[in-house]
Amino acid sequence: MKLPSEVFCTILLLIFADNSKADIPGCNYFDTVDISYIERQNDSYLYDDILIPASLTGYYEFMDFGDGFIRPVKKHLRACVCSVRPCIPICCPAKNFLPNGKCEDGLKEELARFEPYIYLTSMDGEERVPLTDMAIIRDEFWDCDEMIFISDFYYFLEQVRIQNFNKFGLIVWFQDGTFWVTVDLVLKKHEYCLYRHNFNSDFPKSMWLIVHRCRTDLLPGYLEILIVSSICNVLTIAVYLYIKKLRNVTGKCIICCLFSRFIQDLITVLDRLKLINAICSPAGYSLYFLLMAANLWLSVISYHTWKVLTSLNRVEITYRFLRYNVFVWSTASIMTGSIYLVNHIWENDPSQWNWLPLVGFIRCSVKDWHSSVWIYISGPSLVLSTFNVTMFTLTAIYIWKVKGNIKKFTNEEEERIGCINFDSQTYLQFLRLSIVMGLTWIFNVIPFSARFYIFWKWVGIISDYFHSAFGIVIFVLLVLKRSTWTLLMES
Template sequence: MRLPTEIFCTVLLLIFTNHSNADIPDCNYYDTVDISNVERQNDSYLYDDIRIPASLTGDYEYKQYRDLSREPVKKHLRACVCSLRPCIRICCPAKYILANGKCGDGLQEELARYESYIYLTSMNLTIDERVPLTEMTIIRDHFLACDEMMHLTDEYDYLEDGTLRISDDRYIEKQEYCLYPYQFNSDFPKSMWIVVHRCTTYLTPGSNEILTISLICYILTIAVYLYITKLRNVTGKCIISSIISRFIQFLIWLLDNIGVLNGICSPAGYSLYFFRLASNIWLFVVSYHVWKRLTSLSRDDPTCRFQLYSAFVWTTAALMTGINYMVNLMWENDLSKWNWLPLVGFIKCSVKETESGWVYISGPSLVLSTFNVAMFTMAAIYIRKVKGDIKKFAYEEEEEEGRIGCINFDSQTYLRFLRLSVVMGLTWTLNDIPQSARLNIVWRRIMNITDYYHCAFGIVIFILLVLKRSTLTLLMES
């Protein structure tokens, strides 16, 4: 019976060993930092000149959000640094985040140069201690999609645990804000700007994998349209241009999600904005051209029409991107205008999408989507009218010949409507729903379905445009 006893003790030891390397006891997640890239020295770790004993470290397999929800991530080592030294959370724009996760904006040197400090208030609100920021642990936080700038005067208290006391009955917890990084050469801390996290954004599970498959389908669709001569008409060229723009947009978005754009975040962000806007304008052009072709008596396209479309799309997208860049360049350091800036490279590498930033993305997209819906409606009405006239004519002929039968369900017509709705980009209208509405639980579920659909949009395009009978026939004949 000795062997089973040894096995039981071994299993018990492994359980306790595993537990000892898990979450750090009596340590808030937001008091920890990732030290996966820090080498162990004897029985401690050296992080920003702070020697952290191994007893204050633990392995974490999740990322915690401000609403205390968790997302599974790769196992990594974290240390409870705020139990050794007071901590202060300062934001770091995505464009300055390095490959090792640190922030390369030179803030530490700026804090030392200006000898910045803050008054640290005890938890019982009785003692205020002036503490230089260089003697505190600087935790670099990320900007989030719904961030808003808030200006505080000297009527606030910065508590020992990192909580901000704004008034007697209002507190902002440490996970709900971070300090704006470029304000320490002014009248700080009498006047302080903080970035308040109004909401948390999640990456829908499996979206990266779906998007990868979708990108492959985009490539296959482009290859088929370029290979088949008969598909290289004006409509086909417009569709290809729209797909290429969407492909580049989602490729940059995917690379941003997996964190490989460090060092080129700002150029990638402006490129993402350019191709996102271009793909939406191309959908408008496709919608206009399809409606024009359906209602026109002439079947021939002028040779210069595609060139005119291209000049319109690329010039408009470039002009809007240039305006975006100039607005950022002129007012990025004006904190009073921060909530109204596009802020490329702050929240990931893309333009900030909030209620105040609707003018940069949602505004133009909503205008284009309105035209797309209108032209799809007119095209659908025209097709139904023509189909109805044909059926009426056929019915009259059958009546004259004494062969009255039932009018069959026209599946081809409804399949054409489906293709038109996809090509004209009707579903992209849902992306223009305000951020405030997305916080509603019903809209959140609808948007989750929409997000998955748009991640798989390349698959949908491939099925509806390439795997249809006429395209496959042309492919076999080529």
């Protein structure tokens, strides 16, 4: 009997939680940092000039994100650094993470230049503490991060007694890193981090805080399907290049579209495996460029298919494919250049952070959370998908009318047989056209926030799985059909 997924996950969480307590007694997971890359010296470890005794270290085989999600990872050594010094989390973009776990984004130089500090208040009085004297935990950005502005608050140590806590505007910062803002905002250490470009303003009277709203992970088997799909894309491209009769304008457009999808999927796989952090930003902009190019090629295929099928002149116009290339690659370049400029100009301005594409921050890709996604991805995709649906509808109506007119010239028996052939052949033809003309990609414009509702969540899951296997579907529909095999045998 299968256990429900919720029960199974709960059991795993309890197991991992027990392991966490056993590894470093009395230390919360979120008080630890990865020190796998640091060599042991005299029964201690030196982490950012902080000497941590070996008794405060332990091995972990998971990552805890604090939102009920635990990811099994390779066994690694962690140290309870917050037991040695007060901690403060400051987010690090994916593009600045080094293979050894360090973050090279210029934070140390910025702290040395501006010398920021905070006030820690205990029962014994108030103490001004420079950030350079604290243990700085370099957090990752999460998928649904949101920037908020906080001003006029006070910091308190864990020992402070909470009295008259209903006082308006009072914010308590415990030594364990928890923010408690009356009843309006309660943030534990793993639920927020400071933004790096914070310290040249009115800090610490006011600051920009990044709040972790949610975290997503890949669907089971998603990467494996994506890899198989990429292989199928390569095979389809090879077949179309090998068979001369398939190297017409439509075939060339399909090749360009599948090539864009192949490189796009390859970058996605490498990004998810964290193998391209060294070239995270260039890979992210390339990913966006290829995403837009692939969508544009689907629209070009839709337009060209409609044009060819409804035109009386079947002779291919000279330079048509060249014109398509100019349109697709130039449009994709302009769109990519636009998001690059937006990121480059406003990256250091926290007030604009929520509206930035954030390439290289959360992952090596454009963020897919917040209303701004309609500017960079969903909006353009919706326009192109609507165009594709329109072209498919016009093409389907034309084919239906032509098939209907042909039936009028047959006798009653032939008409009956022809009707059966019409159903099977036409519907299969419509299926191929709907896939090649990119009809299904309209489901990718469903807002990420809508996936919190059960219906749209399942629509999104089905869409994600289907489009991860898009190369497989194309291979089956275009290569494994009888006419293609006949051409392949004759070549």
